[in-house]
Every structure is written in C-alpha cells, then in structure tokens.
Amino acid sequence: MRRMRGLAVWGAVAVLGAAWPARAAGGVPEADLSYHGVAVLHDGRLDVRLVPRNHGPADVADATVGLRWSAPPAARAPRLPGGCARTxxxxxxxxxxxLPADGPGERMEVGVRLRGRPAEVTLEIDTVWADGAVDRNRANDRQQVLVLDTGDAYSF
Known part of the structure; x- marks a missing residue:
C-alpha cells in the first residue's frame, strides 16, 4: 500500500512538472524563436513581411525583432506600423x-523608402528581446538577406 501511494505521488509530481514551462539552468524559461518571410526591393522601396515563430518549449509573453538595412532611408522618416520604433x-x-510554444505569431509588415534607389540592400533580422527566455539556437533567429532591386520576393 505504501508503495502504491509513493508511485501515485511520484506520478502526480511528474504530471505537474510537465505542465510547467520548460526551464533552462537557473530557472529561466527556454524558447526557440525564428522569423520567416520575404523581402522585396522595387524602385527604392524595401518591403518586409515576416511571421515570428516560437519552437518552444516555453511560451513567450512578448518579444522584439530588430530589422536593419544597409542603405539609408529617404529624407523623410518611414511610417512604421504600430508596435515598431526606429532605433x-x-x-x-x-x-x-x-508567441505560444510550437506556434506562430502574428504576421508583421514593415516598409521603408530608401535614398537613391539602391540596386541591392542587405537586410538583417535578429531577436532583440525575448521576455527573459533563453534561446539556445540563435542560428534560426539571426538572418542576413541580400535583396536585389528586381521586384522579386527574397525568402528567409
């Protein structure tokens, strides 16, 4: 009987442990963020559409993604969508x-007019902040894309 109670307690601990978010060393939640989308350069305008994704194991309440381009913007500051700010x-x-574990986030769109109609632009995408979560696989959330002024969509 004691043995059965011990097994029942151990089973309850195992079930409760599985319900808690996965934690890295030191009790910090672990998540694996990535960004997939397209970038289009046409006639001096760079348009970026992307969907953030969290491969888990823990949910992320909020995060920020950074976008950098190699060419300067036109004289007028770009109009940015809500939730975005120039840095x-x-x-x-x-x-x-x-960003729920094993799920996509909302689609994001950012567009900017570039100075002088460059023939190509290098776009860099990177996680800036992930609500304190540890990301052990930084290879899939740091990307660099060469976008040519062809009007074609360059996937990342």
Whole structure:
C-alpha cells in the first residue's frame, strides 16, 4: 500500500512538472524563436513581411525583432506600423506580441523608402528581446538577406 501511494505521488509530481514551462539552468524559461518571410526591393522601396515563430518549449509573453538595412532611408522618416520604433537611421524594432510554444505569431509588415534607389540592400533580422527566455539556437533567429532591386520576393 505504501508503495502504491509513493508511485501515485511520484506520478502526480511528474504530471505537474510537465505542465510547467520548460526551464533552462537557473530557472529561466527556454524558447526557440525564428522569423520567416520575404523581402522585396522595387524602385527604392524595401518591403518586409515576416511571421515570428516560437519552437518552444516555453511560451513567450512578448518579444522584439530588430530589422536593419544597409542603405539609408529617404529624407523623410518611414511610417512604421504600430508596435515598431526606429532605433537608428537604418534600423527598427517591432513587438511580436505573445508567441505560444510550437506556434506562430502574428504576421508583421514593415516598409521603408530608401535614398537613391539602391540596386541591392542587405537586410538583417535578429531577436532583440525575448521576455527573459533563453534561446539556445540563435542560428534560426539571426538572418542576413541580400535583396536585389528586381521586384522579386527574397525568402528567409
């Protein structure tokens, strides 16, 4: 009987442990963020559409993604969507919102007119903040894309 109670308690602990978010060393939640989308450069305008994704194991309440481009913007500051802010002449950060484990976030769109109609632009995408979660696989949330002024969509 004692043995059965011990097994029942152990089973309850195992079930409760599985319900709590996965934690890295030190009790910090662990998540694996990535960004997939397209970038189009046409006639001096760079348009970026992306979907953030959290491969888990823990949910992320909010995160920010940084976008940087190699060419300066046109004289007028770009109009940015809600949740985005300029961090420099050639960079912005945007909130992703909540990212459930093993799920996508909301689609994001950022467009900017570039000075002098460059023939090509290098776009860099990177996680800036992930609500304190540890991401052990940084290879899939840091990307660099060469976008040519062809009007074609370059996937990342």
């Amino acid at each position: 420099g002449e050639r960079s912005v950060v945007c909130r992703t919102g909540a």
